Amino acid sequence: MVFKISKHGLRNNLRDALRKCGYFGIDNSFNGKVGYVRRLSLNQHYPRFHIYLNQETDESYVFSLHLDQKKPIYQGAKAHNAEYDDEVVHIEAARVINIFESL
Numbered sequence: 001m002v003f004k005i006s007k008h009g010l011r012n013n014l015r016d017a018l019r020k021c022g023y024f025g026i027d028n029s030f031n032g033k034v035g036y037v038r039r040l041s042l043n044q045h046y047p048r049f050h051i052y053l054n055q056e057t058d059e060s061y062v063f064s065l066h067l068d069q070k071k072p073i074y075q076g077a078k079a080h081n082a083e084y085d086d087e088v089v090h091i092e093a094a095r096v097i098n099i100f101e102s103l
Contacts, residue, residue, distance in 0.1 A: 017099075017100055066089060067083040
């Protein structure tokens with residue numbers, strides 16, 4: 001899912017704003033984009049929400065968000081079981097937007 005958040009009134013930098021949403025940077029990147037994840041379990045890496053910054057303008061951030069259900073099966077494979085347009089992803093996007101608007 002792709003969504004946009006206005007920078008108007010945002011007092012935090014992007015990393016700090018995403019941390020307030022429960023997201024933390026991960027070591028790997030996808031297509032040169034910095035990735036952040038929010039785990040749904042304290043002791044498991046999956047499932048997790050995965051968000052990327054697609055584009056930044058002077059006025060807004062454009063994000064791509066999906067829910068990783070499980071780790072890729074094959075070593076070196078990028079394909080994984082993920083939800084991109086499911087209701088839970090839309091709910092998470094709305095949660096992130098609301099937090100950004102309150103910062």
